[in-house]
Amino acid sequence: MSSPTYELLYWPGIPGRGEFIRLVFNAAGQAYKDVCNEEEDGIKSILALLSPSSTTPIFAPPALRITHIDKNNTPLLIYQTPSILSYLGDALGLAGADNAEKAWIQSHALTALDLNNEAHDTHHPIASAKYYEEQKDEALKKAQDFREARVPKFFGFFERVLKANEEGKGRFLVGGKLSYADTTLWHVLSGLEFAFPKELEARKKDYPLLFEAFYPSVKEHSGLKEYLASEKRQPFSNGVFRHYPELDRQ
């Protein structure tokens, strides 16, 4: 019986929600195929799953296809970022040591993903399929509320989580080792720093564990450090995180 093989199915050229999955693979040292970034017509695999005739319909990418998982070699297909993260976290040792750790890691990762979604909605508050320019007035209002009310609420929460987890010494949200909650929150912070540089600069000092211990340490983790310095890491551009200076603190 061979080892499981992993194929990530996500849009090419942007970090997007696929990046949460890529970070887990890299942190665990697990090889994977990033189909759309590695194969010229990789996007066809996604379109097939989204097609009305798919026998395994997914709502949206990312999806993960795992083969060689059991002796019958039935491939397993998972979609929705939190589902993929909890599955992979378990399979690759980044999901916690017991039920309590697993529950906290999953819950904190979901909270970081909520922050990710709210960051997306700052530039698309009305219609996700329309252009930013068509909803710019509303985006200005949404971004102001996000910066003034939501960012401090989320940052304050994660600061408290880091403080309450003494074993983590500010470096891990749960327990004493890296989990997929850490990589997920780290990527969201990194996206916020790209999208709202002035807002983050102004707020960092209020959350010392988050920005002096957690944020600098996660990216030094073996596997992540090499990946983040490589060309495999897609730069932020016009995905979930976008840098529109007018949406940042003025």
Added chain:
Amino acid sequence: MSSPTYELLYWPGIPGRGEFIRLVFNAAGQAYKDVCNEEEDGIKSILALLSPSSTTPIFAPPALRITHIDKNNTPLLIYQTPSILSYLGDALGLAGADNAEKAWIQSHALTALDLNNEAHDTHHPIASAKYYEEQKDEALKKAQDFREARVPKFFGFFERVLKANEEGKGRFLVGGKLSYADTTLWHVLSGLEFAFPKELEARKKDYPLLFEAFYPSVKEHSGLKEYLASEKRQPFSNGVFRHYPELDRQ
């Protein structure tokens, strides 16, 4: 060793995100305490978890506290609706029979919860902590996009899922028995029918499996039928789902 006991911690008086958890308990025939609806000062339990001094900080309710879970009797606390659902689904037999079913049930439940969140955002597109009346202009635009673009996208997807799952005969999203994905989607459909009655009436005929097989059958399930007819079920009012006639189809 006694059986686990379950305490749901959620705001009183509304279905809200707590309802997804209540439906799982009732579908499984599992007793639970709905703390804020059953105890006069139950809300203090939530405020303690949200307080800056909490040693187990949660970002927001719902949370679930489980005691008598192991021989050390260490209580387990979980927050975030999808985390609670996947834990309870496993514990109470509503999460699927194998890895593939578990993955699909979790992913489809997350997709139904995304629809739930988008329904909330129709009346609060700019700032979740401000009044509807302060963001009514934006709500009119957001609700229009939700009704015209998002609702058919989600309904079309779930119709395809029901069609692809032949074993479910239109009654179950995954496999041949009820799962927490079914109860979760059912509650969202029920909330949409409350909030957007004209829109749903106009669209139902396009999704026959969803509205002629799935939606009427889930509420007849043993456990759910009794709960839904009881006074324990909180009516929709001013929570996630709100009936503002101006946001419905005109």
